Amino acid sequence: MNPKDYLEVLEWRYACKKFDPSASIDPSVMDALEESLRLAPSSIGLQPWYFVVVADQELKKSLRGIAMNQSQVEDCSRFVVMCALRDPSAEDVERYLARVEEMRAPSAEKMEASRKFYSGVLSSRTPEERAAWAENQVYLALGFLLSAAALMKVDSCAIGSLDGPKCDVLLGLDKTPYRTVLGVALGYRSPEDTYAAEAKVRFLRDDVLETR
Numbered sequence: 001m002n003p004k005d006y007l008e009v010l011e012w013r014y015a016c017k018k019f020d021p022s023a024s025i026d027p028s029v030m031d032a033l034e035e036s037l038r039l040a041p042s043s044i045g046l047q048p049w050y051f052v053v054v055a056d057q058e059l060k061k062s063l064r065g066i067a068m069n070q071s072q073v074e075d076c077s078r079f080v081v082m083c084a085l086r087d088p089s090a091e092d093v094e095r096y097l098a099r100v101e102e103m104r105a106p107s108a109e110k111m112e113a114s115r116k117f118y119s120g121v122l123s124s125r126t127p128e129e130r131a132a133w134a135e136n137q138v139y140l141a142l143g144f145l146l147s148a149a150a151l152m153k154v155d156s157c158a159i160g161s162l163d164g165p166k167c168d169v170l171l172g173l174d175k176t177p178y179r180t181v182l183g184v185a186l187g188y189r190s191p192e193d194t195y196a197a198e199a200k201v202r203f204l205r206d207d208v209l210e211t212r
């Protein structure tokens with residue numbers, strides 16, 4: 001992709017306020033969007049996240065009720081609930097290392113060194129710091145998803161006002177190691193969404209970036 005086309009995509013993207021409820025995302029496109037989440041990078045590769053893709057209309061309606069009644073949650077084609085590990089633990093390290101073993105077959109010494117390294121990273125943090133660290137990784141996956149969506153001309157809106165604890169109960173996450181961080185509505189803009197034509201509000205480049 002050339003830089004000009006990429007910048008055009010970024011200009012085209014906006015936080016969609018009104019979705020066309022009749023427009024659905026093609027399964028192959030949705031599959032690629034889901035892969036953008038799975039393939040997103042994370043600190044030390046631990047992937048402390050879980051994603052619930054909501055397609056069911058009734059469930060989307062219920063989620064709208066705990067997201068400040070924002071219409072995007074109900075009218076979008078898919079609503080992704082993005083979750084983080086409440087407290088990344090030694091068990092999560094083992095799960096990750098089992099996958100490393102499966103994919104890369106490292107030597108026993110290398111595995112032991114990794115185990116020490118990962119355990120050290122987790123134990124050097126308080127539970128609150130580990131929770132915040134896991135949440136930060138979810139925001140990184142969010143960036144990947146929003147970017148992938150724009151590249152495939154799918155509209156999106158991050159929904160930060162989703163009530164996490166209520167969403168956990170609604171989706172049964174309260175009985176799991178994961179908790180809701182935020183949601184993302186994905187679909188196609190309604191022609192009536194006037195926000196699509198609004199100018200982007202961004203600081204000037206010199207105010208936010210310098211090259212040394």
Ligand SMILES: Cc1cc2nc3c(=O)[nH]c(=O)nc-3n(C[C@H](O)[C@H](O)[C@H](O)COP(=O)(O)O)c2cc1C
Nearest residue numbers: 013014015017070157158159160161162182200201
């Ligand atoms: C973490 C996060 C949470 C957000 N939550 C909401 C939300 O609950 N409702 C909404 O309409 N927009 C939400 N937004 C969209 C932002 O308001 C929007 O991205 C910002 O104003 C910049 O506008 P633009 O994305 O259209 O360029 C959220 C964005 C982010 C990154």
